[in-house]
Amino acid sequence: MSEHVTQVVEQRPEFPVLDTLRAVGALAVLTTHTTFQSGEYGRNGAVGTLLSRLDVGVAIFFVLSGFLLSRPYLARAAAGREHPSTGRYYWKRFLRIYPVYAVTVVIALALIDENRGLGVVQWFRSLLLVDIYTSPRLPQGLTQMWSLAVEAMFYLVLPLLMLAALGRGKGLRPGRVGAVLGALVAVSVWWVLSLAGVVAESSAGVPMSWLPAYLTWFAVGMALALAHVLHQSRGDAAPAPLRHLTTLAGMPGACWAVVAGLLLVAATPLAGPSFLFVASPAEALTKHVLYAVIGGLVVLTGIFTVPGSYARVMSAPALRHLGVISYSTFCIHLPVLHLVMSVTDYGLFQGHGWQIWALTLVVSLVASEVLYRVVERPGMRLGGLRPPWGRSSTSHPKSTAQTTTTR
Structure with a gap:
């Protein structure tokens, strides 16, 4: 690429709206878990x-x-610069997710009644984040961690994916990146439709909860990253589809309207059952594709954000802070939910949905604030230290885009 491109592509851009969108994701996950426990799925028709x-x-x-x-x-x-330091990247990813995860595992396994009596082997499996590969179910209070296990595997393979997409030389070849992203989508579709079932025959785990099943969702994010870099490097000379994408991002109301419509489609039988029934491969793929588009549209509004009321509201400090603590919220909300169900004597699938939701949300936010201040933030400070492997940290300057937490 030219020297002009070197000057215009930001290495440390800020995406304040993405912080709030992380909070939206965490709230959605908390809500779906609390309403499942109360039985709202089955008693409220289309709303459920x-x-x-x-x-x-x-x-x-x-x-x-x-x-x-x-x-x-x-x-x-x-x-025209070399790849980030792989050692430093792994070090920061570990410090970002593991301390809070380990604390949550200890809380869930030690304090939730259903987990009493689990042996040392199970403790090690959970602490090593390998439950989805070794067991058909996760311990109570940790069932949400299947997605963190997928994230962790993505963290591990990302440097290899970027090596395939970018090669060892300096310079960006969009066609090569696009080919790798297309391959990820193809693998994901193949896995959902066929390969997961084949692997399940000889696996004690849950192959439909492994990384290959979700590569499309990660690929959508990677495609948005490519679009953002190309937009910055080419400006008005960007291809028409890219210009259309940025125009769409400038209409967040339209994006969210499409998201709402796609969620309605996902609520039909096309995307499979909503309760404890196994979807067919075709239904699973339909839901997978719908969610990929929904996730892409939601995140798009936080990448190419234009000045206006949406950007102003979604960048509010209070909302961004909810995003900052959202990883702790994601981790701790199920142990909190078990606490709520135990203390209130609300029965499983016996209603009281919004009371359970409100109590779980409030207690989870308080617990998240404590975890963030006591566990997360000290751990992230260690991320500034030189890792015990890899190139010097000076070869990998701080990037806001990378250090913005993804959970």
Whole structure:
């Protein structure tokens, strides 16, 4: 790429709206879990089905991860610079997710009655984040962690994916990146329709909860990262589809209207059952594609944000702070939900949905604030230290796009 491109592609852009969108994803996940426990899925018709589809919050998380973690690679390539330090990248990812995760595991396994009596092997499986590969179900209070296990695997393979997309040389070749993203989507579709079933025959885990099933969602985020870098590097000379994408992003109301419409489609039988029934491969793929588009549209509004009321509201400090603590909210909300159900004596599937939701939300936010201040923030400060492997940290300058948390 030219020296002009090196000057215009930002290496540390800020995306304040994405913080709030992380909070939206966490709230969606918390809501779908609390309304499941209360039985709202089955007693409220179409509304109950819509509540079950708020698991789309996971798709938002995965698209965010794909965008935030791949963009530093793409931006450096466009600027003619070498790849980020892999050792430092792994070190920061570990410090970002593991401390709060480990605390949550200890709380869930030690304090939730259903987990009493679990042996040392199960403790190690959970602490190592490998439950989805070794067991058909996760311990109580940790069932949401299947998605964190998927994220962790994506973190591990991302440097290899970016090597395939960018090569070892300096420079950005959009066609090569697009080919890799297309391959990820193809693998994901194949896995959902066929391969997961084949692997399940010889696996003790849950192959439909493994990374290959969700590569499309990460690929959408990576495609948005490529679009953002190309938009910055080419400006008015960008291809027409890219200009149309940025125009759409400038109409957040339209994006959210489409998201609402797609959620309604996802609430139909086309996307499979909403309760404890297994979807067919075709239904699973339909839901998968719908969620990919929804996640992409939601995240799009936080990338190419234009000045206006949407940007102003979604960048409000209070909302952004909810996004900052959203990873702790994601981790701790199920142990809190079990606490709420135990203390109130609300029965499983016996109603009281909004009371359960409100109590779980309030207590989770308080617990999240504590976890953020006591566990998360000290851990992230360690991220500034030189890791015990890899190149010097000076070869990998701080990138707001990368250090913005994806959970």
